[in-house]
Amino acid sequence: MLDIFLTLDSCLLTLNIKRIYNPADKADGLRILVDRLWPRGVTKERAQVDRWMKDIAPSTELRKQFHANPQNWAEFQHNYITELQQSKEAVNELIELIKTHETVTLLYSVHDEQQNHAVLLREFLLAFL
Numbered sequence: 001m002l003d004i005f006l007t008l009d010s011c012l013l014t015l016n017i018k019r020i021y022n023p024a025d026k027a028d029g030l031r032i033l034v035d036r037l038w039p040r041g042v043t044k045e046r047a048q049v050d051r052w053m054k055d056i057a058p059s060t061e062l063r064k065q066f067h068a069n070p071q072n073w074a075e076f077q078h079n080y081i082t083e084l085q086q087s088k089e090a091v092n093e094l095i096e097l098i099k100t101h102e103t104v105t106l107l108y109s110v111h112d113e114q115q116n117h118a119v120l121l122r123e124f125l126l127a128f129l
Contacts, residue, residue: 013101014104015104016122017105017119019108019109019111020039020108021109024048029102030051030098032051032097033107034117035107036058042109053090053093055089055090056121058079058083062079062083080120081120084120084121084124106121
C-alpha cells in the first residue's frame with residue numbers, strides 16, 4: 001500500500017521532531033507544525049512556523065481517543081499509520097515539501113516526547129528514504 005506515495009529517494013536530509021514550546025533555532029531548518037489544533041499559549045511570532053499542516057495530524061476522533069486512554073499506544077500507532085496510508089494527498093504534499101529542504105523539523109505540542117504522533121510521522125516518512 002505504501003507504493004502509492006511519492007518517494008524521497010536520493011534526498012539527503014535531516015528530519016527532526018521538536019516540541020513547539022522549545023525555542024526556535026536556525027538549525028531547525030523548515031519548521032512544520034503537524035498538529036490539528038494550534039498550541040495553547042504560543043503566538044505565531046514565537047512559534048516561527050513555516051507551514052502548518054493540519055491534515056497530516058491524527059483525526060480529531062483518534063486524537064481524543066488517545067488522550068482519553070494513553071495506555072493504548074499500540075492501538076494509536078496502528079490507527080494513525082492507517083490514517084496516513086489513507087491520506088495520500090496530505091502525505092505527498094509533505095514529502096514534496098521535505099524534498100526541497102536539507103533540514104526539516106516537525107513540530108508538535110504534546111508533553112510526551114516518546115509516544116506522540118510526530119514520532120510516528122517521522123518514522124513513516126523515513127520509510128521512503
